[in-house]
Amino acid sequence: MKFTLQKTCAITGARAGLLETKHGIIETPVFMPVATKGSVRGIPWQTIHDLGAQIVLGNTYHLHIRPGEEIIEKAGGLHAWSKWPKPYLTDSGGFQVFSFARRGKAKIDDSGVTFKDDLAGNTHHIGPKESMQIQRALGADIVMAFDHCPPGNAEKAEVEIAVKRTQAWAEQCLEISLKPHQDLFLIVQGGRHEDLRQESLEGLISLNASGYALGGVSVGESREEVDKVVQSMSKYLPADKPRYLMGVGTPHDLKVAVSSGIDMFDCVLPTRLSRHGSYFAENGKVKSITQKAFTEDLETPLVSDCACSTCQTFSRAYLKHLFLRSELTVYYYLSVHNLHTLINFSKQMRQAILEDRFVQFIAEKNII
Amino acid sequence: MKFTLQKTCAITGARAGLLETKHGIIETPVFMPVATKGSVRGIPWQTIHDLGAQIVLGNTYHLHIRPGEEIIEKAGGLHAWSKWPKPYLTDSGGFQVFSFARRGKAKIDDSGVTFKDDLAGNTHHIGPKESMQIQRALGADIVMAFDHCPPGNAEKAEVEIAVKRTQAWAEQCLEISLKPHQDLFLIVQGGRHEDLRQESLEGLISLNASGYALGGVSVGESREEVDKVVQSMSKYLPADKPRYLMGVGTPHDLKVAVSSGIDMFDCVLPTRLSRHGSYFAENGKVKSITQKAFTEDLETPLVSDCACSTCQTFSRAYLKHLFLRSELTVYYYLSVHNLHTLINFSKQMRQAILEDRFVQFIAEKNII
Numbered sequence A, B: 001m002k003f004t005l006q007k008t009c010a011i012t013g014a015r016a017g018l019l020e021t022k023h024g025i026i027e028t029p030v031f032m033p034v035a036t037k038g039s040v041r042g043i044p045w046q047t048i049h050d051l052g053a054q055i056v057l058g059n060t061y062h063l064h065i066r067p068g069e070e071i072i073e074k075a076g077g078l079h080a081w082s083k084w085p086k087p088y089l090t091d092s093g094g095f096q097v098f099s100f101a102r103r104g105k106a107k108i109d110d111s112g113v114t115f116k117d118d119l120a121g122n123t124h125h126i127g128p129k130e131s132m133q134i135q136r137a138l139g140a141d142i143v144m145a146f147d148h149c150p151p152g153n154a155e156k157a158e159v160e161i162a163v164k165r166t167q168a169w170a171e172q173c174l175e176i177s178l179k180p181h182q183d184l185f186l187i188v189q190g191g192r193h194e195d196l197r198q199e200s201l202e203g204l205i206s207l208n209a210s211g212y213a214l215g216g217v218s219v220g221e222s223r224e225e226v227d228k229v230v231q232s233m234s235k236y237l238p239a240d241k242p243r244y245l246m247g248v249g250t251p252h253d254l255k256v257a258v259s260s261g262i263d264m265f266d267c268v269l270p271t272r273l274s275r276h277g278s279y280f281a282e283n284g285k286v287k288s289i290t291q292k293a294f295t296e297d298l299e300t301p302l303v304s305d306c307a308c309s310t311c312q313t314f315s316r317a318y319l320k321h322l323f324l325r326s327e328l329t330v331y332y333y334l335s336v337h338n339l340h341t342l343i344n345f346s347k348q349m350r351q352a353i354l355e356d357r358f359v360q361f362i363a364e365k366n367i368i
Helices: A044-052 A061-065 A070-075 A079-081 A094-102 A128-138 A156-175 A195-206 A223-236 A250-257 A271-274 A310-313 A316-324 A331-356 A358-365 B045-050 B058-066 B070-076 B078-082 B092-102 B129-137 B157-173 B192-206 B223-236 B251-259 B269-275 B309-313 B316-324 B329-354 B360-365
Strands: A004-010 A013-021 A024-028 A030-032 A056-059 A088-091 A108-110 A110-116 A123-126 A142-144 A183-188 A211-214 A241-245 A262-264 A278-280 A286-288 B002-006 B015-021 B024-028 B030-032 B055-058 B086-091 B106-109 B112-116 B122-127 B142-144 B183-188 B211-216 B241-246 B264-268 B278-280 B286-288
Touching: A004 A195, A004 A331, A013 A331, A013 B278, A024 A030, A024 A331, A030 A331, A044 A331, A056 A061, A061 A070, A061 A088, A061 A094, A061 A123, A061 A128, A070 A079, A070 A128, A070 A156, A070 B316, A079 A088, A088 A094, A088 A128, A094 A108, A094 A110, A110 A128, A123 A142, A128 A156, A128 A286, A142 B241, A156 A183, A156 A195, A195 A223, A211 A223, A223 A241, A223 A250, A250 A262, A250 A358, A262 B251, A271 A278, A271 B269, A278 A331, A310 A331, A316 A331, A316 B070, A316 B078, A316 B112, A331 A358, B002 B329, B015 B142, B015 B329, B024 B030, B030 B329, B045 B329, B055 B058, B058 B070, B058 B086, B058 B122, B058 B129, B070 B078, B070 B129, B078 B086, B086 B092, B086 B129, B092 B106, B092 B112, B106 B129, B112 B129, B122 B129, B129 B142, B129 B157, B142 B264, B157 B183, B157 B192, B192 B223, B211 B223, B223 B241, B223 B251, B251 B329, B251 B360, B269 B278, B269 B329, B278 B329, B309 B329
Parallel strands: A030 A262, A056 A088, A088 A142, A142 A183, A183 A211, A211 A241, A241 A262, B030 B264, B055 B086, B086 B142, B142 B183, B183 B211, B211 B241, B241 B264
Antiparallel strands: A004 A013, A013 A024, A108 A110, A110 A123, A278 A286, B002 B015, B015 B024, B106 B112, B112 B122, B278 B286
16 A cells, blocks of 8 residues: 655645555545445445545444355455445444443453344454454455544543553554555544543554554544544644544534544444435535425525535425435435535545645635 | 337237327336335436336325425426426326225225325325326326226125226316326226126227226236236227236236237336345246345356346345345345346337247246
């Protein structure tokens, strides 16, 4: 994998870059749609392609439980199995198995997490070694280290343990060899605690990985707390390597992240919002399609200046009707709009950075 | 509307024709996907277009209840409201309101059906006049007469009443003026009773409508009974007008219908099957994607000689995985296959009729 920094905004630190993988070149900043179980929720691959997605995320925990990494490896890896030929990134499964722990359904120790899955109820153990072995079999271009991700409201003592464990596990992950086309990213923990974030960051940077992620963000903290961590930490991530903010977001999150020098983001929000009849409005805020004024609004698209096929085609009244009658197509139409919003906003920010007008672009875009 | 009979198979009576409407020319035989509430279940319009659909069905009952025909008319009719620019046909709502009656939730008399809807519970009355007024507002190219559709196991006396009422209502429907681009089709009733079918047929033919449909078919009878009605009755429908068999079907149904001289069919089966993980196999039979052999079948498409995008792209193993994990995309992928199967089979039959090789084509196709 080769990362080329093309341009950095002198005022904000926002960056435009190229990330070259075996399965294609990724232009950053980039929003990555989430294909947890090998499919973006409700959206056919052709549409993901048409939306201009450059890389998608698979999930190690979910794919390990079903269908299992053996069959995916036998198919030739995630790309061949799911027929998405462009780059893939796999999350390590840490986030999922730690959410079992939060519900009292898992035992954590220094070797990893032991838990019963929520399907067949079998007992599993996933630690850094297992996560790497599964991700090796899955064959994504970018694989994530197995980290300890405490909840957003965790006590400092717990976050401290998480930071130390994440460091030890990162070292163990680096010892497992991946396939030639795969690269490992390490994940900075530390919650809201600047000193712990700094400790995690320094420890992981010393390991000289291919890329770095901010983890444990947007796991229950306030928006201000998320912004603060992103704004204060991003600048310390190595400048010559891709920087990934995990699990956000919204147009606001992307604005803050890119302005802080982040290159990559992922989130299930665009498709999840659509299942609740929600969409990103002009200013990036989440609005509901069920609002009263939409019932008879036959003239206006969801968002007036949006170039997505949904806004180019359908009225608010028609989309609201489909949602109220639980027509499955509305989830598709809203997801197309929401995914387009984030993919296109990332692309616009990239273009603005390259053309030295990022600050001006952000000011005019008026994302709140 | 202009119907041109291009060719009739001398052996079977199978026909190829052209049906010219304001919104486009329909090449027959044609399978019509069902967009009950203004959207084909789970399939975006772009895909319906890409599948080569020429005309779709809306439902008068459902669209009357929500969002109401006023707003659709205000939008410029079904085409403009739903953004499907090609021909539309609306069912009269008779089938739906009579299904309320079967569940003891409606009162039928010679003026129509009085019932409470299953949403807000408001009381409605729909008879021939109301159905025509609603369909006029909806603006479909082809509108269906409001008929009395008894269940498949109804006593002969009940079917006899249905035939007489359907005749009287057809006359009333013809008295209501439609929009200039709209044409009314009448619906033959009579259940499994050849004498009643004949009576209904002769009565309706005397009214000289733009097209004729066989109704009350596939409403609970055996496959053999359906085949018998289609085979014995189709030939009596006026040769110079389009013939529509309502509510079927399967590749088998299409084979029987086209061989009997039918030009048009519709059915929710292609999308309904997909929600149950079922698909049309090579020989037209319905099979399940959950079969054991599919778990590890990474090489074979659903149907080997199928040109649909699903079969051209995905393995059985991947599709089965998506279904078992309730990933919404599998309903899309299976629906694309099932719709393609019927649309393409219709197209192939048409081509064979035009090229004087229909009997040979059907023999080779081996639909059972």
